[in-house]
Amino acid sequence: MCLDQAWANFGSPGALDFNSHNIVQEAATKYIPKKKKTKKARWLSVETLEVAQERRKAKRNIDRERYAQFQRLARRDKELFLNKQCMEVEEDNRIGRTRDLFQKIRNIGDKFQAKMSMIKNKDGKDLTGAENAKYPEIKKLMGPDPRLKWVVTLMVVTQMVASYLVKDLPWKWVFFWAYAFGGCINHSMTLAIHDISHNVAFGHRTTRWNRLFGMFANLPVGVPYATSFKKYHVDHHRFLAGDGLDVDVPTAFEGHFFCSPGRKLLWLVLQPVFYVLRPLCVNPKPFSAMEVLNIGVQLAYDLLVYWLCGAKAVIYMVAGSVLAMGLHPLSGHFIAEHYMYAQGYDTASYYGPLNWITFNVGYHMEHHDFPSIPGSRLPQVKKIAPEYYENLPFHNSWVRVLWDFVFKEALGPFARVKRKYKAL
Template identity: 40%
Template sequence: MWVSPAKERPSTRAGSSTRTSLPESSSDQFFWTYTEEPHRSRRQAIIKAHPEVTKLCGPEPLTKYLVLAVVFLQITCAYLLRNTSVLSWKFLVTAYVIGATANQNLFLAIHEISHNLAFRSPMANRLLAIFANLPIGLPYSAAFRPYHLTHHKSLGVAGLDTDLPTALEAFFFDSLLGKTFFCTFQIFFYAVRPMFIYSPPFTRIHWLNLIGQFAFNYALVKFCGGSLQPLYYLLCSSFLAGSLHPCAGHFIAEHYFFSNVKTGGTEPIKEKALESRPNSDIKSRERIPKSESKNPLDSLDPPETYSYYGLLNLVTYNVGLHNEHHDFPAIPWTRLPVLHQIAREFYEPLPCHRSWVWVIWTFILDKDVSMWCRVKRAEGGRLVGGGSKGSGRGGEAITATAVQDDEGNGWKESEIQAL
């Protein structure tokens, strides 16, 4: 059930514990729904139709070697730029073309590792994530994991899914200049926003991430003769990776609602294929009765996640296959294309993006898409990584049940592995 913000919203669901309803606000323009997030339903349908997809789950050995190569690449670039001015064209071009692409790759390596998809050992995955974090310049891998896994378990749930913009953000940046500012500095929004929503427990992994990162930064500066340029290069690379960079388009492309864009651009693969066929083929296809072209998605909830199947997936761990990833988080990046081919009847009818550059361009310039274009839920979901009820901050958290009564410790490691 989809409702507009001005309509009445139920505060409880049958069989659930009492929950605080959202405050009514005519200024709230998010897309509110009371349906279950679609990925669980589609996952069950795909497994029923293609039980062999479960064999695709498990670690990908290639990941650790790619992480090692990219970390070495970034350290090498940082060292070679030790005597180069930050404002020189050589420094800036290298930071944008190589550095930002490499650090975006490392961001997404950490994303992959957060699902335990590099090693079978959870601790080995934690340590690899800390290692992948080194060229990023600031410690974040340990903090990212519980927030990201909660995003999977609580997709769209206000107060739990920290990928969602707050109403305050959407209101203040609802303009051409506002959206440009958001896209330019979105890395800061994704870094700071979670701290105002809720705080997961601080663990020994967080300490290791923190100490290891600053020890690396100090050693790098000392090794380069006391020059701060290498550290500036890494930090600049991280900023540009989450700014107006082609690969940064995935942040917006994954879950923002683009269906209102009147110029198109998010057509399903099947529709794109029809556009490239001769008119005679299209006309003959149009004459097929609807009863004969049954879609396996007809009985499932509408999509709120968008995939992208372009070339930039080659440097971003196939994060563009985002519907596939949310449906099966335990399938590593190398096997997501195989999942897509096996279950293509489930994925080809879904809207998908043609270009991440187009996504950024359209998000900024098109008045029909903005930070309000997100699907939100007032109920459901679970906090991953422990925590206590009422631990949320920033206003929205009071509207969601952060931890269910019988699951106060968040997800267990076995649940995370079974995703």
């Protein structure tokens, strides 16, 4: 009888458990405050977060002193964090540790793309974001090109054979073949080095192999170039046309002095000289160990060629590089890429036949949109997303580009955009 009375008062065992659960839940809700989810910036210390909690209470009580204290501490923490990150970025850049460099930049800004322009969909989302991509197949084009290392190796071997064949020719024929044949290969090789600098030979996980392979590709050029190019080319993508940062932009002296047709023609001839000297004047950087290695390997190779084939073979290599990067049809890409042939456009593509022997460097708008895509796959970007490129200005002839550069008054070394960038 007593047991029946108890069931009548408290209900069944299931109901008893349910009532107990409700009692515990009500007590927890009443006496245990619910912790609010808050966003925490990376640079905020525990001390600053505690002050932030007090600030929230202070804002309700209009305690301006506590509010100001939080602002001071937050600025201090952010400055310390950014200074530390910038020092690490500079060190990684100095020693050529590219993967760590870009990772730290991503950590600073939460989201980072190593380019000035990106294709966006109709909602303004970047096509490079996989989750928002209108063309997800573009992401599949990124990654290493397994054929690149074999093409570069064949080019190096070809130049080795050519260096041997010219050793007994008269000097006039040495320079002729250096301009007409060796120069074309060497100029094409510098563009292969450009591709390699984006880690498309072996992938981003093996950056050291890419740097070493760049030194191998550098051999027939005759002048150590690959590692230093990589160091400055990173800035070209991060700070396109940045004043004092992008050494691809001519100096004020070049713009003012080389302004007549004759002087602009001379400037084209001297382009290799300016590409060597400009970084030392505009944005000098300390030498890295990889650059020293690049110089040592190149000098050893040049001495070996001199010992085996004589001076003409060495002159053939170096003269080919200098001549083909000066007044040469292939050097038209230097001008076509970023000079303002169309008002308001400081990057343009070239869709002519010389892309076949220059690793598609003419697809330059596509390259700046997607630097991780190898040159061999850049034409597919335009095919996949034609509506983003077909209405942009482009070139069909690098020879015409050079002609217009020399003889059109509106063009010259000054016909470049300059941008101001804030420090990291």
